[in-house]
Amino acid sequence: MRNIDLIAEESAIRHFGGRRGRLTVSELLIMVVLIILALAVVLPLLLPWFFVFKTRLEFSYNPWSLPKQISWTNFREAWIAIQIGQGLLNTLKVCVGAVLCTVPSAAMAGYIFAKYRSRWTEVAFYVVLMGYFVPVHMVLIPLYQLNTKFGLVDSMAGVFLPMTAFGIPFWTIIYRSFFRSLPDDLAEAAKIDGAGHFDVFLRVMFPLAKPATVLAVLLVFIGAWSDYLLSLIMINNQRLFTMQLRIAQFMNAYGVDHMPRYAAAAVIAAAPTLILYIVGHRWILRGTLAGALKG
């Protein structure tokens, strides 16, 4: 009796690895639902292609037919209107600025909080931790006044410096927990060899924290890439518009009445992010997971 049970159990375990070849109805149903939901995610990015090659007239008669001819006029017009090249360049400046300011500051602070623990560094850590709870939305008015005072309105620094301040708390927490997981032996060995505090950090500890640094660089970059609110407030000069501001400007100026051109603009607007994701999706997913599990 027991033996029979065991055999049944074994087959249950084997089944659980995935019944190849013979899908049950419920499995099939769930796979279909999953695929439909995945299509729902992709479709808004694919559908514009139905429209982009059509003239306005052709679109209003036959929006969903295949285009009669491939015309690049919509793309050309949208390209000129949306100025994606210049916007991309400005966005990249914000991204690089945010990464260069956030990552070293957070790494240094996290290192102190992890390896130089004392009563006063603990107090300092809680002060930094408090910053984690502050939404940037709260302080937009004083930030704008501050940037006016510093002459930072209409400059990329006016966007990425506040962004840095609001990114530092989270990354300090991540770096702190990462440095705490590193053993002290290596640092001690380097100290015996006569290395100072700074050398130990720069030559030994910071290189060891590379996984945290990769994560921070990636996610700070993506955060800066997606920003809309801060650039909306800090930047008025069109030549300094970031990609997101250009997209918003296009939406407001041209609207959806000329749908083929709007669709072409949507394709152009989404392209840089899509390329970024296709190239880096492994890193982005892994980074998000690591960040999510830690944070």
Next chain:
Amino acid sequence: MKSSVDAAPMTLAATHDGRRKKRLDYRRLLFQIVFLLPAVGFLVVFMFYPIEETFRTSMMQTSALSPPTFIGFENYQRLFASAEFRKGLANVLAWAFWSVVIQIPLAFFIAFSLVAYSNRLTSKLRVIYYMASIMPSAIVAMLGRFIFAPRFGVISTIAQRFGWAWLQNVDFLGDPNKVFWSLFAIATWAYIGFGIVYLMANIEQIPMEIREAAELDGANRLQYALYVVLPMVSYPIRILAIISTVGSLKLFDVPYLMTGGGPVYYSTTLAIILYKQGFVNWRYGRAAAVGVIIFLLSLAFSIAQFSMQRKGGELD
């Protein structure tokens, strides 16, 4: 300093040692200060000082013509008296509620299914589900208008194609009763990817043996999902709930870009009101008061998150 230490008589070796130790500590302290300086500097200049200024400004009457004058809580009273602010507050709270009730169960369903039925296809699906989440909100809003635009939008043209008159002339973004749900649908599309990826990571960490034990006890997949997996990821689900609640309070980009808070103020949010008061009407005092309200509400939710983390023992 150095020469004076060197000059200390050998007979006072003890004091000499003490002084040396003190000097080393001093260097250590200097190192700590230098290393904390950038982070603390950024925080003080761009966060703590602005916070203080926000609280101060929220008590002020500001106008372009006269210097700010202290008016106590009048800005707050005016806000709560205005129908627009109450609608904005109601919108973000409803948004928070529905994102917990709709988005999290959906994310759990997808995450569980992707893990439980893992095969070659599902690993690709995970990449696809996260794709929308990486899109900047400007693009999300752009695609949202593309779908919901009256007459020329995707839904409208599909309805025309099939002759569905009831759907053809629905104004998804202009009808006060529909605009909330249109925006919510787009936001669900955009933001559910994070929930899926986050829950998947947690479900994948459940040891195989537990699943095998459940199978041995004769549990089917639905029972396994509801009675085994769900309780085991209740902590990440709570965290996710807090993240989406706090995110709702800060909601700005997608509604602002798709409707500007309209029609009238039916899709407005706290952050949109703050932006309009501050940077369109130039009423800094009123805008700062909205900022304080956003801060206090998100602080309350964040403290809830923090205490949960403490309880979960996952901090550090």
